[in-house]
Amino acid sequence: MANDRLRTAMLAAGLTVDTLAQELGRDPKTVERWIRQEQRLPHRATRVELARLLKVREVDLWPELGGSPRPAPVESELVHLYSSRSAITGAIWTELLAGVSRSMDVLVFSGAFLVEQYDLIPLIRKKAANGVAFRIMVGDETSDTVKQRAIDEGTPGGLEGRIQLMRRYLSDVSGIEGVEIRTHSTVLYNSLYRFDDDLLVNGHAHGALAGQSPVLHLHRTPNGQMWDHYMKSFELTWKNANPEP
Incomplete structure (x- = not known):
């Protein structure tokens, strides 16, 4: 299942897969995997930097990090x-x-x-x-x-x-x-x-x-x-x- 929260946050921040990968010093294919596979978590340091760049909290992108049940998936209109x-x-x-x-x-x-x-x-x-x-x-x-x-x-x-x-x-x-x-x-x-x-x-x-x-x-x-x-x-x-x- 795709991580629509991450994709939406990237759009709001005006960052593409390539520009985000460049900011993080990662391969664009790795960023694409984060978007395509909701269960795939970046390393702790990468998550912190990613949240800073997108101006959100880690739990906004991966709710399971907060210990709360994962919300029911919502199909993105975008x-x-x-x-x-x-x-x-x-x-x-x-x-x-x-x-x-x-x-x-x-x-x-x-x-x-x-x-x-x-x-x-x-x-x-x-x-x-x-x-x-x-x-x-x-x-x-x-x-x-x-x-x-x-x-x-x-x-x-x-x-x-x-x-x-x-x-x-x-x-x-x-x-x-x-x-x-x-x-x-x-x-x-x-x-x-x-x-x-x-x-x-x-x-x-x-x-x-x-x-x-x-x-x-x-x-x-x-x-x-x-x-x-x-x-x-x-x-x-x-x-x-x-x-x-």
Whole structure:
């Protein structure tokens, strides 16, 4: 069983397997074994240094060291943390898109890259014919929130044009059964891309393009909280969005 506590602490500290191994003077393969095998304990001195680097206690990483019963294992929702949306390879996007069998939800301002790089429109036609449901929200380019976002990221007028382009792309599938397109004018804190039980959460930072900002890849689990947290925001935005003609 993997040590999700160690993996999560590393992500929170911004340390990768390689950087942590370098800090500890250990082989990266050894660090990987600590993550993959929860029962594998580093030596005492290494554990102390490891906890110091991660700014946690040893028992936070290995509860059995405190003499308390080990908590029931919890399946982690976090599949991967990407340093930016641009760091997600084309193969991963293609795999997620091709694998959709029930529903796909998208919340963006533009999202035109899905059409231009990954041929989204033919995919929607094909999968909608097989019963897949699509809900796609793009920005209202006339809204103050979109205009301010364009100014903040240094592309005044550019974002509005990309949204108009995306709405034109989507107009070709807006009348298909099972496909719903809406526009919204909310402040876009995160772009969301849902593929059945997989969810990409692209956070936004002031002054940065969406492609430059980190992405959480979450997988839905029975007891997970992050998935529900972000999908609630999708549902709220969807409720207040305007259907396209």
